[in-house]
Amino acid sequence: MATAAESAGVIARVAVDSVETIEAAHRAGVGDVIIDVDVGMPRCGARPDHAGQLADVARQRRLSVSGVMGYEGHLQMVSDRSEAKERVAEAMSLLRAAHDDVGGDIVSTGGTGTHDLHTIGLDHPTGVTDVQAGSYVMVDTQYATLNQGFEQALTIVGTVIAHHGSRYVIDVGLKALGMDHGDPSIDDCKIWFCSDEHTTFSSSERTFHIGERVHVRPAHVDPTIARHEELWIIDDGEVIDRWPIDLRHW
Amino acid sequence: MATAAESAGVIARVAVDSVETIEAAHRAGVGDVIIDVDVGMPRCGARPDHAGQLADVARQRRLSVSGVMGYEGHLQMVSDRSEAKERVAEAMSLLRAAHDDVGGDIVSTGGTGTHDLHTIGLDHPTGVTDVQAGSYVMVDTQYATLNQGFEQALTIVGTVIAHHGSRYVIDVGLKALGMDHGDPSIDDCKIWFCSDEHTTFSSSERTFHIGERVHVRPAHVDPTIARHEELWIIDDGEVIDRWPIDLRHW
CATH class of the missing domain: 2.40.37.20 (D-serine dehydratase-like domain)
Structure with missing residues (x-):
């Protein structure tokens, strides 16, 4: 039976990082999930070596698994760009290893503070398909300290x-x-x-x-x-x- | 001509602290003002020795002047109660001096952090008629450090x-x-x-x-x-x- 979202032609994709959240997504009629992976920021996200098992659990519940996401939020404000590049590469090696176990088309990460350190494409150094930068549209006084050239548009x-x-x-x-x-x-x-x-x-x-x-x-x-x-x-x-x-x- | 607020039986009283704000209140049809006095917190409020002149300006514009207010916000978190009492008394001496020049029934001040240092009545030490304490109803973790005995009701x-x-x-x-x-x-x-x-x-x-x-x-x-x-x-x-x-x- 199609969910309400599917009937409307909308893909409702939800990030999950535990058996409990997979089951909650399943109960709510979500059809498509992405596995959230902890790449170093102590917030949500499964352990990288646990991501593949979670994908298996999701598929057993007949959920589609579209890939992985892992936000390197702890690295957004590293002002030394060579240090930032190195630490982002380390974080992304965790995310790519998880992706090898999970499968799917999506490897999603990133923010305004690291957008310049990613080259899109699985055959490129950080190996991601999506960068989730958003704050660059407005920029605040904290992001402005990185001197990325974006205009502070919001007052x-x-x-x-x-x-x-x-x-x-x-x-x-x-x-x-x-x-x-x-x-x-x-x-x-x-x-x-x-x-x-x-x-x-x-x-x-x-x-x-x-x-x-x-x-x-x-x-x-x-x-x-x-x-x-x-x-x-x-x-x-x-x-x-x-x-x-x-x-x-x- | 009665204002909309007067016709509805509501007293709309506005705090003013400059000729400009008196004129704005007058243009907006406000009938009743109170003179806001700076008692030591660098925010709004006229100089105490200027309050009487502002009351005269307001009365010339046919506004009723109900008294003075002067919030000692800079003293809300003074944890040593004898120091707080002394500094509140100093601030209130400024407010009472302004009230002598302004007139009206109201001498309003205070917050949760100083409510216990005021005794209501013009013949009492701090000489106020209103204490504007409000946070005590909910209390936050900062006010809780004063150990005033109020319950933290908001979560x-x-x-x-x-x-x-x-x-x-x-x-x-x-x-x-x-x-x-x-x-x-x-x-x-x-x-x-x-x-x-x-x-x-x-x-x-x-x-x-x-x-x-x-x-x-x-x-x-x-x-x-x-x-x-x-x-x-x-x-x-x-x-x-x-x-x-x-x-x-x-």
């Missing part, structure tokens, strides 16, 4: 509501920002601190008046975007579109 | 999705948590790190199985609540109500 627009000499307060605070990578930035300004609904900053280079709009650059794009209802798309100073943020309710 | 419910020996991963991460005060806590567990949608932790005291629910205590309640759609109210293990979170869209 939160605040309004100046108070000032005292060179010290200003805007109506953007903790409720609008992902703070796990620290304070946000404002061009030519020094951030003092963020409060629930405010940020206090000063500037010796710029002056602002009450009511003026200020662009705040978040330190981490992903959890910042999840705080908001819509992205406003701006081209050359003009709002050209508004996109709802549909995966915000975590 | 985020996660589900275990992976484990590797004594290391576990749940589906609660940065998108569900206010992180400006650091990592959340789980009873009897050691938090390793939070990712966008996951938290990795370990425990030498408890074991968990995949699918098990885990209660995560946030480090800062306010921005954590703002990440969610609803509060689920639980009494003795039973869900007795669900409350929408209406001020989440900042």
Whole structure:
């Protein structure tokens, strides 16, 4: 019997890394899985030498197994590129070994911080078929330190509501920002601190008046975007579109 | 002419701390303002010696002036109570001086971290009429360090999705948590790190199985609540109500 997803012509593919998650996928009517492999970041992912057995379990449950994924998240911020290249190659050797046991067309990995270290194709050094980079589209102040040449496209627009000499307060605070990578930035300004609904900053280079709009650059794009209802798309100073943020309710 | 708020029998009172914000309140049809006074926290608030002049400006615009507020937010986490008492008294002497110039019935201040240092009434030591404590209802891991005896009532419910020996991963991460005060806590567990949608932790005291629910205590309640759609109210293990979170869209 076709699942709802199959009937709609959609491939719903789910990452699994244990017998329990395979059984949950099976119960939920998922038809296609990928084995998540731990390549060095202590989060989800099966041990590389266990991946093949999990693929067997999945196939016994009549699930299709499309390949492996293993995110080298612990290497995204290694700024020395020769060190990063070497450590990514080591991580990918784990993922390729798991893929030898699992089979399937997909060997998926990677992020914005390592995208340049992969050459797509199973016959290439890191041997992957997919790089899952996404943050490069927006870039935050942390990724910007890698100097990869991507533009910081995302800002939160605040309004100046108070000032005292060179010290200003805007109506953007903790409720609008992902703070796990620290304070946000404002061009030519020094951030003092963020409060629930405010940020206090000063500037010796710029002056602002009450009511003026200020662009705040978040330190981490992903959890910042999840705080908001819509992205406003701006081209050359003009709002050209508004996109709802549909995966915000975590 | 009555404003919409007045016609509905609602007093819409707005804090102002500058001529610009008084004029904005006036343009918006607000009838009643309170003068926000800087009592030592570098955020909003007029200089204490400027508050009286602002009250005059507001009254010239035919706004009612109900009093003053001055939040001593910089003193909420002073753990030495005799030091806290002394510094709160100093901050309140600034607020009372401003109130002498402004007039009105309200002298408002305070938070959970200082609520015990105020005695309500203009003839009492700190001389305030309102204490704005709110976090005590929920309490987070930061406020809990003050040992004020309030129960930590707020948790985020996660589900275990992976484990590797004594290391576990749940589906609660940065998108569900206010992180400006650091990592959340789980009873009897050691938090390793939070990712966008996951938290990795370990425990030498408890074991968990995949699918098990885990209660995560946030480090800062306010921005954590703002990440969610609803509060689920639980009494003795039973869900007795669900409350929408209406001020989440900042």
